[in-house]
Amino acid sequence: MTIQHTPTLDLAHLREQVTGDVLTPDDDGYDDARRLAYGGLDPRPAVIVRVRDADDVRAALAFARETGLEVAVRSGGHSSVGYGTSAGGLVVDVRGLTGLEVDPVRRVAWAGAGVTTGEYTAAVAPHGLATGFGDMGTVGLSGITLSGGVGLLARKHGLTIDSLLAAEVVTADGRVLTVDAEHHPDLFWGLRGGGGNLGVVTRLQLRLHDVRSFLGGLLVLPATAPVVAGVVDLALRAPRELTVIASVMPCPPMPFLPPEAHGRPVVLATVAWAGDPDEGRRVVDGLRALGTPVADLVAPQPYAALFPQMPAPPDPAPSALGRTLLRDSVDEATAGQVLDWIAASPGPMRVVQVRVLGGAVADVPPDATAYAHRDAPMMLNVASMYTDPGDRAAVHVAVTAMADRLRQGRPGAYVAFLGDEGPDGVRAAYPGGTWDRLAALKRRYDPENVFHLNQNVPPA
Numbered sequence: 001m002t003i004q005h006t007p008t009l010d011l012a013h014l015r016e017q018v019t020g021d022v023l024t025p026d027d028d029g030y031d032d033a034r035r036l037a038y039g040g041l042d043p044r045p046a047v048i049v050r051v052r053d054a055d056d057v058r059a060a061l062a063f064a065r066e067t068g069l070e071v072a073v074r075s076g077g078h079s080s081v082g083y084g085t086s087a088g089g090l091v092v093d094v095r096g097l098t099g100l101e102v103d104p105v106r107r108v109a110w111a112g113a114g115v116t117t118g119e120y121t122a123a124v125a126p127h128g129l130a131t132g133f134g135d136m137g138t139v140g141l142s143g144i145t146l147s148g149g150v151g152l153l154a155r156k157h158g159l160t161i162d163s164l165l166a167a168e169v170v171t172a173d174g175r176v177l178t179v180d181a182e183h184h185p186d187l188f189w190g191l192r193g194g195g196g197n198l199g200v201v202t203r204l205q206l207r208l209h210d211v212r213s214f215l216g217g218l219l220v221l222p223a224t225a226p227v228v229a230g231v232v233d234l235a236l237r238a239p240r241e242l243t244v245i246a247s248v249m250p251c252p253p254m255p256f257l258p259p260e261a262h263g264r265p266v267v268l269a270t271v272a273w274a275g276d277p278d279e280g281r282r283v284v285d286g287l288r289a290l291g292t293p294v295a296d297l298v299a300p301q302p303y304a305a306l307f308p309q310m311p312a313p314p315d316p317a318p319s320a321l322g323r324t325l326l327r328d329s330v331d332e333a334t335a336g337q338v339l340d341w342i343a344a345s346p347g348p349m350r351v352v353q354v355r356v357l358g359g360a361v362a363d364v365p366p367d368a369t370a371y372a373h374r375d376a377p378m379m380l381n382v383a384s385m386y387t388d389p390g391d392r393a394a395v396h397v398a399v400t401a402m403a404d405r406l407r408q409g410r411p412g413a414y415v416a417f418l419g420d421e422g423p424d425g426v427r428a429a430y431p432g433g434t435w436d437r438l439a440a441l442k443r444r445y446d447p448e449n450v451f452h453l454n455q456n457v458p459p460a
């Protein structure tokens with residue numbers, strides 16, 4: 001491996017300008033700082049700036065401009081294509097922006113862009129409050145929020161962006177703007193779903209919701225076609241208090257799952273009921289009745305307790321390849337195709353994940369934010385993990401073939417689950433007028449496409 005040094009950069013000047021750390025390949029901590037959540041990605045940036053405030057971001061962007069270094073913005077590091085880093089470029093690492101101010105009376109919180117969704121959820125939990133993000137606490141709060149945020153409170157309280165009240169953002173030309181519905185409303189529209197295209201977000205203000213009455217946990221059922229279709233159908237028809245994320249996959253070897261089930265096809269459903277517990281129990285009993293549970297951890301418990309229960313990614317992290325799509329339903333025939341694919345496709349772990357939407361997600365008009373797929377009843381994610389790079393080609397063929405089959409010609413994609421599909425994937429995430437509006441915003445706020453390491457919308 002070539003070790004890259006940076007003798008020509010005037011790092012002393014940069015270090016004078018920023019209060020945070022500036023790391024190069026010669027510095028202790030560089031390798032830790034450049035590590036990402038996924039395996040198989042190992043780029044070596046020339047400089048990592050661990051920013052401490054918006055002024056540090058401005059200084060880092062100015063330095064990149066002067067030196068011509070490519071800019072990457074990194075928060076929780078979960079981009080599956082490694083957009084949070086740049087080989088030979090400059091990484092604006094926001095993980096040091098950890099401030100968190102919670103106002104439980106007004107039910108709002110200001111969070112630094114470096115806070116993870118798990119840290120935020122744990123911090124607001126003692127007040128009986130939550131903002132919905134995804135289903136994994138290690139994901140960066142700013143990365144998921146800029147994408148949309150499809151999680152366990154989606155049907156009850158909407159996407160994360162539906163709870164976003166304001167954001168502080170540093171634009172490509174170094175302006176620090178506080179944007180909300182009244183100030184720079186165009187930019188505020190674009191930040192809600194437009195990914196990292198429009199600037200570096202340093203702080204976010206989010207609405208908190210009362211989650212004191214909550215029931216949830218993992219429900220693992222043996223996967224047959226009627227069970228898979230039944231789970232999806234029930235989750236679609238249920239009151240909006242219920243959100244289900246159902247992963248059809250070989251049973252993972254987790255300690256709370258019986259060894260004899262390991263490797264057999266299961267529906268690993270994360271169940272979240274945010275409402276009256278008695279009604280919730282009745283609804284969840286309907287799910288339980290679909291099969292004899294392999295494991296049933298659904299119980300009245302704090303919403304925040306669900307996050308640590310999620311299967312943590314293995315360490316070292318494998319590589320993963322996924323495809324995102326939208327659908328109206330999953331009937332038994334479709335479920336059968338999914339099960340055949342799970343049984344036959346390569347990779348140590350294969351999954352077709354169904355996120356049932358509707359409810360509060362669909363209350364918001366499609367043009368109100370840069371997430372346009374408000375009418376999609378569900379999104380699916382076909383994914384496979386692999387450890388040997390030599391397996392990538394076979395995994396790619398299998399995953400894309402299954403996704404194309406499930407897509408049935410329905411366009412649309414969720415930007416956070418896009419992989420390396422290129423411009424067509426980004427266009428699918430931002431259909432029609434959404435694309436035009438984002439491209440116009442890009443021309444206004446980032447005409448030189450400084451922020452291009454993302455699911456990129458080039459300037460109009």
Ligand SMILES: Cc1cc2nc3c(=O)[nH]c(=O)nc-3n(C[C@H](O)[C@H](O)[C@H](O)COP(=O)(O)OP(=O)(O)OC[C@H]3O[C@@H](n4cnc5c(N)ncnc54)[C@H](O)[C@@H]3O)c2cc1C
Pocket residue numbers: 037073074075076077078079080082083084085094113133134135136138139140141142143144145146147148149150151195196197199200201202313416417453454455
């Ligand atoms: C295991 C796993 C589980 C997931 N679960 C969910 C889920 O349940 N729901 C869901 O909606 N998504 C989910 N995602 C997708 C996730 O939301 C996106 O990958 C998100 O972009 C990750 O954000 P990050 O900060 O962790 O990643 P990073 O790699 O640090 O950031 C990804 C990109 O976001 C942009 N970005 C991040 N922070 C900033 C910032 N402060 N300012 C400007 N741009 C920024 C940059 O373009 C960056 O390249 C999951 C991903 C993984 C890997």
